[in-house]
Amino acid sequence: MSTVAVWFRHDLRCLDHRALSAACEAADSVRAVYFLCPEQLDEHVIAPIRRHYLRRALDELATQLATLGIELDIVNAGHFRALPQALSAYADKFQLEAVYAHKEWLVDEIARDEACQQALNGKLQLIDDSLINPLALSKDDGDPYKVFTPFSKRCRTYLQQQFPRCLRRPTTKGVSVIPSQCPVFGDEKPSTDWPVTEEAVLNQLRTFCAERAEDYQEQRDFPAEQGTSTLSPALALGIISPRQCLARLQAEAGEQIWEAKSGPGCWFNELLWREFYRHIAFHFPRVVKGKAFQPHTDKVAWRYDQKDFDAWREGNTGYPIVDAAMRQLKETGWMHNRLRMISASFLCKDLHIDWRWGEKHFLETLVDADFASNNGGWQWAASTGTDAAPYFRIFNPTTQGQRFDPDGRFILRYVPELNALSGKALHQPPAMDHYPAQIVDHAVARKISLALFQNLAD
Incomplete structure (x- = not known):
């Protein structure tokens, strides 16, 4: 009887799982494996809330697979670098004819899979699971896209012509088995505000x-409104696929999804931003190595002021919308997207601190941490990335707060020491004993930011 295995990575689901479906069609007996790399997680200081969320997601995946008669083996590989040897040993232990997995597109993951392919003597079957394969679309001259708007327009046309099909759950491979449980791997912070069961996440969608x-x-x-999907944690671990999101969106909104300025079309655009940043990370791997997308901006004279960075990180800058955003991140492990832009702009354009410090902090804190999207967002904020808008786009944190949280409902949720204030005073607090003064003058900081980038041309 032939036996194959499915190697789960950032795709912790059974529905619409191309590698799992292919494995179930190919063999009589199927196993599943997930390799824990706690040393890698410690090196990158993965957020405690994300560790807990991952463990819950693995437990749920084990339960789903068990109903199909597939056992999930959770193997401690120690470090990312040890995966080829760990996978080879696993394949030998169960005499596997093949290992199925979804192709991943970041440079380190590509190198890992090449090493695993060699270790398995060609038995690793990599299947594309992308909504938009990074190699599928290019500009008319054959070059990869560098700007989002033309990329998104091309994607819409591409997907309209060949709308992605979601796969059903694979057929049962045998009697149900007892699901395995993922061990605790490091400090954890409760993530129970974020659903992990298939039913709950699909209901959320x-x-x-x-x-x-x-x-x-x-x-x-x-941010005070419940206006976003809050599906980013589930998307980051692959508990749900972008195809499922798009299919459900079309089922509810119909042809509106193709209209970029409609509500459904606007959310579709957010799915395409995820694909765009993967496209960038694949074609321009320097961004994965801590380099700016625009090489000349690596010469920006960033500051490395730990005191100012700590004030930003702890939500003590004296700018209420920034402080509320950073406290939301610290308390919940998540931050509203508009606030990510505001807080990132403040770090880079007001405090002039290297965007890489902020990028690292978000990766170490967010429950929905996703390398490509996080890197793209930070480089967008720092004006080192792909955005077509030049360096003089600098958010005014006071006017951003007035515009997007005018009555302070969100601010007061996380900065309650301002609850006696309202109106303009809430966004520009007077001197107070129990709230910090502004650590920087935005008008002065803006001029310095302009000079930092203008000096690159000198």
């Missing part, structure tokens, strides 16, 4: 598409 997607464009920038 259906509710958003049916009830809130229509108003997404109008509501998405207001």
Whole structure:
């Protein structure tokens, strides 16, 4: 009887799982494996809330697979570098004819899979699971896209012509087995606000598409409102696929999804941003190595002031919208997207601190940490990335707060020491004993930012 295995990575689901479906069609007996790399997680200081979320997701995956008669083996490989040897030993132990996995597109993951392919003597079957394969689309001259808008337009045309099909759950491979449990691997912080069961995540998707997607464009920038899908943690671990999101969106919104300025079309655009940053990370691997997408901006004279960085990180800058955003991140492990832009702009354009410090802090804190999207967002904020807008886009943190949290409902949720203030005073607090003064003058900081980039041309 032939036996194959499915190697789960960032795709912890059974529905719409191309590698799992292929494995079930190919063999009589199927196993599943997930390799823990706690040393790697410690090196990169993976957020405690993300560790807990990952462990819960693995337990749920084991339960789903068990109903199909597939046992999930959770193997401690120690470090990312040890995966070829660990996978080879696993394949020998169970006499596997093949190992199926989804192709990953970051440079280190590509090198890992090449090493694993050699260790398995060609038995690793890599299957593309992308919504948009980074090699599928290019500009008319054959070069990869560097700007989001033309990329997104091309993607819409591409997907409209060949709308992605979601796969059903594979057929049962045998009697149910007892699901395995993932061990604790490091400090954890409760992640129970984020669902991991298939039913709960799909219900979350259906509710958003049916009830809130229509108003997404109008509501998405207001952190006090429940205007976003909050599906980013599930997408980051692959508990749900972008194809499932797009299919449900079309089922609820119909042809509106192709209209970029509609609510559903606007959310579709957010799915395409994820694909765009993967496209960039694949074609321009320097961004994975800590380099700026625009090489000349690596010469920006960033500051490395630990005191100012700590004030930003702890939410003690004296700018209420920035402080509320950073406290939300610290308390919940998540941050609203508009606030990610505001807080990142403040670190880079007001404090002039290297964007890589902020990028690292987000990766170490966010429950939905995703390398390509996080890197792309930080480089966008720092004006070192792909954005077509030049370096003089600098957010004013006070006016951003006034515009997107005018009555301070969000600010007061996380900065309650300002609850006696309202109106303009809430966004520009007077001197107070129990709230810090502004650590920087935005008007002065803006001029310095302009000079930092203008000096690159001198």
